[in-house]
Structure formats: structure tokens, C-alpha cells
Amino acid sequence: MRPRVLGWCLPALMAAGVLLATARANGPPKPDHDPDVLWKIVHGRCMPNELGENTPAPCAAVDPAHGYAVLKDRDGVAQYLLIPTDRVTGMEDPAILSPNAPDYFGAAWHQVDRVLAGLGHTMPRETVALAINSQHGRSQNQLHIHVDCLAPEIRVALHWARPQIGAGWTPLTLAGHRYRATRIDGQELDGAYPFRRLAASLADPAREMGGHTLVVVGTVWPGGRPGFILLDDMVKPVSGDRASGEELQDHACKIAHFEPGRVLQTSAYPQ
Template identity: 30%
Template sequence: MGGMPRRQFVRLSGTASATGLLGLVGADRALADAGPTPQPSPSAPDGPGAGACPAPSPLCGFPTDTGGRYDLWDRVQVCVGTKTGPPFPQCLRTTPTYVILDGGSGSNHDFLLVPTCRISGIECPFITTANAPNYWLEAWNNAQPGQPGHVVYPHIGLGINSADPTIRQQDQLHIHLAGIHSGIQTQLNNHDTAISNDPSRWRSQIVPIWGLTSAGLPAPRSYRVLHVANLNGNLFRLLLDSVVRPTGATMAAQILAVTPRLVGGGGFYVLNSEPGLPVPPGQPGGTGTVDFLLAYA
């Protein structure tokens, strides 16, 4: 986003060797040039009505937070007209519960969905409650053709980072609307028969995914993966009930990513990881960032 510091973006691959990884980067560029493949048909964003917001707190943040790590919150307030400031061309859609912003990389597959409530991030308990809007469904709908956050890429990836301050640069919840590297889809397809749609099995369905760092080095990580038929449910609540509480983990350490399931009965893959993810012997560890999955620039 213009004026906001951002991490250097990463590109991923889907093989277990550096040579194969780099080959997939070239294939992914060719796919991007050819245009996106068909995605599951969305409904148009419905512009949800205003709902409740979390009570101000150290965990969820305060509406008076401003500047620095809250610059994204400042921009949202300008978009909705509750704060004065220069107009931001990045305000692509404004609704009572979220805004769609340009992600700032200069590409046509980098956008953000940001709540109009003051919500620090994945650690805020409000997002797991029935009062929270379905931010994931709205992000998916806004990433479709004809929408302001249209992701022009072969496959769409949505993602949110953990609260780790070395990873997350902005303390206002934001879901990335981006591309997902073709190699990630290939690997998910290959593991599909071992991935269940049973939430009670999510925490034990660990899949190694190979990617590339921003420096082009192999970066294998492990992810818990679940099939879901649609995005109608609250994925934050599903994560809390199916993974975080049963494993004694914390929401602040989690990442979530969503991408279409291109095989079987369709639907979506939901990927989760954390730095302390227990993995089978010989598998790579977890991660607190979705940047190993998403293609921004």
C-alpha cells in the first residue's frame, strides 16, 4: 500500500527441489499471462449492514490508535469518513463493515479486506463470535471478476498472518486477496485424498508444502489442511474450536489461508499453520506467515 512499509513479497513453488521450484515459477508466470482459470461462481458482495464492534481493549485495540503500526486503521477511517485526511485512491469499496483497499504492490492481484471495526488482528476474540461479519466470504466475493478487488491470477489465495510483530506490520485485521502459486495448488491436489472435510481431524491433517523465499531459496513449511464445501461458516470460529482449543495453542500464533479446491467435489482448502506446529518426523515445521503461499507482485 502506498506509504505503508511492506515485506518483500515471496513466490512459491510446488516441488521438493530448488530446480523444480524455479521451473514452476516460470510456469506460473506463463499461467498468469494466459489469464485466470475458472473459479467457483460467487454471489455478488451484498454490502452487509453495520453490526456490533468489539469493546475497546488491549487485545482488540482502541479506536484512538493512530500512526505507525495503525496506519491501516487510519486509512480505513478516512475511507468511511470518520477521520479527515487526504483522499486515498486505494479505497476501492466501502461498506458499513469492511473496506477493500489496494494492497500497494502495483500488481492486479494484491488487495486487502479491512474491517471498519477496530480489530487488531486474528488474536481479537470478537472475530470468532456470531456478531462478526463473514469476512472470508466477503473477501472471496470481492476477489471475483467485476468486483473492486478482482484478483487477476490463475488461482486466488486469501490469507491472514499471525500477530507476531516481526511478521505482521500493521495491527489492524486485514485479509490479503492475492494470487496463490500454481505449485501450491499442485501439491494440494496431490495430497487431496489424505485431506478430510471433518473439522475434528483438521489438527492432525498436516501437509508439507514447498515454496520459495523472497530470495528464491526453497522454503518448505507444514500446514494443517481441511476441505470445506463453501465459505458460509465462520472460519475463525472453526479454527478456534477445531485446532486452537484442542491443542492448547493461541489464536495469536495462527495463520489462515483459503484457496479453491480444484479436484474432487470442489469447494475450498483451508490451510492453517503456526511456528510451533508439531509435525511428523522428517517434515518441515510450521510458519506464522501466509507470505510463503500468496503471490502479490
């Protein structure tokens, strides 16, 4: 089951966006006292439990064949993290661009139902985002993709920007930072490989990738075709931009109040 495209609530979202755009202060993640906590959880607990006892705890899921684990984040009402089961530090790690690298973003989109289960109802695909922070805007040294709600004001901004977003990169200002956006078509994200799309746009990916953040937002393009908006920002030391795309998400999931959707009576992903 994927996020269903239900009715729009743009008037309410626009009103909320005006307030949230001025009040929102989602900065980069706060440093954790141990930058290897996620790696220790996945490698030291989830993987051994899955392989030895056939239970992923404390993770929600472990998929050794596809190289990832899924963990409910302690921050947020419904946020999940997709984390490699191999040691992969983050955006700067050359492993993410290797030909046989797992399709981490494709797998992350398949975790959206876990977010919806945490909220208790369906929502349109335009309300959910995947985000990975730059090397300079993260707190953990193990790659992890945040799967959570999109901030209401960002949804409004992206809705109106859709007609201008195409196969190239289009500049957008979001959360006070200068992003660029490109279009991905398809109901699912499998095979889109956002890491590779970013690398193809850089002069020297080996040196530059660590300074970038990526965000993927579900959308429905004008004309009704489902797809995704891929967003990229880069570190800008002078302005204090640490390239933390997580800032476009809202871990309180306020958008769920404007997109009630259909109540989930049962779920494959109970909390």
C-alpha cells in the same frame, strides 16, 4: 461472478513449481514504520468519504452494513486487502469469534473478481487464495485478509493432496513449513467461518489464536464438487516459523501466465 473452473495446465505448473520451490523466498511481511497505517486509511479516510461523499476513495469499496472495506494493496499487481471498518487487531482479537462478528472470509472471497480484473482475465478458483498472518507474522495491527494469486508450486502441491484432505485436519508441508489442512464444501465461502473452525480445534482459543495463520484456497474436489482448502500454521520460534500464510501467495501472480483463461472485456471492478 466467481472464478471459473477452466482447463488445467498442470504440466506447465509442475515445471514452474520445481523451479519456484527452490527459488521462492517469500518470508513474513517487512515491518512498516507505522503499524496503524491500514486503520488510519480505513477509519480516517475511506469511511468518512463513503459516509460523507458517497465515494470510498482511497479504498476500492466500503460496506458499512457488513463491516468491511476493500483496499488495493501497494504490493503486487492485483492484490487486494479486506479490512474491518471496526477496530479489530488481528488473529488474537476476541471480536473475530463473537457470535455477531462479520463474515470477513466470506466477504473476502467475493473480492476475487477484483484480482481477476487486475489481471485482465479469468482463472480457475484453484489459483486464488485468501490469507491472514499471525500476530507474530504481520506488519499491521488492523486485521486484513490478503486476496491474491496462489503460488504455482503451492497449487501443484494442493492438487495432489486433495484426496487426503477431509473433515479432520491433515498435515501438509508447504513452503518449508508444517501446515494442516481441512475440507470446506461449497461454491461460496459464506457461512464457513474459518476463524471458528480453527478455534474449535484449539484447547484454549483465547490464548492460542494469535499464534496461528489461516489460508483459504479455492478448489474442485475429486468428483467435481467445488469447495475450499482451509490451511492453518502456528508460530514455531525454534524453527523461525512466524506463521505468515501470506507466504503461500505470489503477489507477482506468475500463475496467471499458466492460466490465461478468458479475457475480461468489461469488469465491475476497474482498477
